[in-house]
Amino acid sequence: MFIIIQGCDASVLLNTTNSKNSDTEREGPPNKNSLRGFEVIYEAKTAIEAACKNTVSCADIVAFAARDASYFLSDGSINIPMPGGRYDGRESFASETDQLPGPFSNVPQLQASFAAKGLNPVEMVTLSGAHTIGRARCMFFSSRFSEMNQxxxxxxxxxxxxxxxxNVNQDYVTSNVLDKQYYQNVIDNKVLFTSDAVLNSTEETRTEVMQNANTAGAWERKFEKAMEKMGKIKSDQQSVEIRKVCWKVNNNYK
Ligand code: HEM
Structure with a gap:
């Protein structure tokens, strides 16, 4: 199966494209006022261009940043064999962010949005474990206070x-550590989103949650593989260049 998407092509970094009338992905509702840290990627790109011109795409820099952040935040216990060789895309549309799963999703909806990108139900539960780090805004969970552990x-x-x-920590126990604590939080009903809490509600997802919470090293190994797989999701034919700077497409494209 060939999946046509614009992902893994650094489309999310663009703030302008040649389709000038349209907002780019970073302006889409799930990303606006949420995504941050662009300057870290831009700085890495500047340093890499100075050392080795026109060789490393912005898409690879994002993927390697995810690999390295995972390594450091897990104190070396998560080591993703992230392949390189991506190219950067030349298009980015805010409207395409409607493909992202939302925090109010139930299990069938989550499974469907992951399946649309070639990721299976186990990988969906595995990747949700990334909510063991980072922050989230209250607007995404304040409607469900009554459903949480009081x-x-x-x-x-x-x-x-x-x-x-x-915004608040996603993992109230070990907020800055990439570990399996998220799954214990799911079991304890101490997670933020509907999309986190529902993982405890179906037999299929709960089995995974329990295994990840209770078996040392199980989630870490699955997470490495699922991140590698997610990092290999193909972009379409628009991923054709190595950008000179990460926020705009090259001018000299023919
Ligand atoms: C299962 C479906 C998912 C849903 C519905 C979802 C939804 C969200 C939402 C609503 C936020 C908070 C954004 C904000 O407040 O601005 C968030 C944060 C976050 N998500 Fe997810 N997410 C999902 C899967 C993933 C995956 C697969 C990863 C990575 C492998 C991930 C990593 C993160 C991280 C690291 C943050 C914190 C970002 C920060 O601190 O700024 N999420 N997610």
Whole structure:
């Protein structure tokens, strides 16, 4: 099966393309006011261009940044064999962010959006474990305080106040460590989104959650493989160049 998507091609870094009338992916509703850290990628690109011109794509830099962040945040226990050789795309459309799964999704919806990119139900549960790091805005979970563990909900309510833009840690136990704690949080009903909590609600997903929570090293190995697979999702024919700078396409493309 050939999957036509614009992903793994650094389309999310562009703030302008030749289709000038259209907003780029980073302006799409799930990304706007959410994605950050672009300057880290831009700095890496500047350093790499200085050392080795026109050789490393922005798409590879993003993938290698994910690999390296995973290694450092797991204290060396997650080592993703991330392949290189991607090319950068020349298009990016805000409207295409509607392909991303949303935080209010149920299990069939999550499975469908992962399947659309060639990722299976086990990989869906495995990759959700990335919510063991990072932050999330209150607007995505304040409607479900009553469904959470009530002690946890009370502390989130205090943090959020009435500002939906406040952000909180996704993993309240080990917020900056890439570890399997997320799965214990799912079991304890101490996770933020519907899309996290529902993993405890079907037999298929709960089996994975329990295994990941209770078996040392199991999730880490599955996460390495699933990240490698996600990193190999093909972009379409538009991924054709190595950008000179990551926020715009090259001018001299023919
Ligand atoms: C299962 C479907 C998923 C849904 C519905 C989802 C949804 C979300 C949402 C709503 C946020 C908070 C954004 C904000 O407040 O601005 C978030 C944050 C995050 N997600 Fe996911 N996500 C999913 C899968 C993934 C996957 C597969 C990964 C990586 C492998 C991932 C990694 C992260 C990280 C690291 C953050 C924190 C970002 C930060 O600190 O800024 N998520 N996710």
């Amino acid at each position: 002690t946890y909900a009370a502390s989130l309510m205090a943090e959020c106040g009435d500002n939906g833009n406040t």
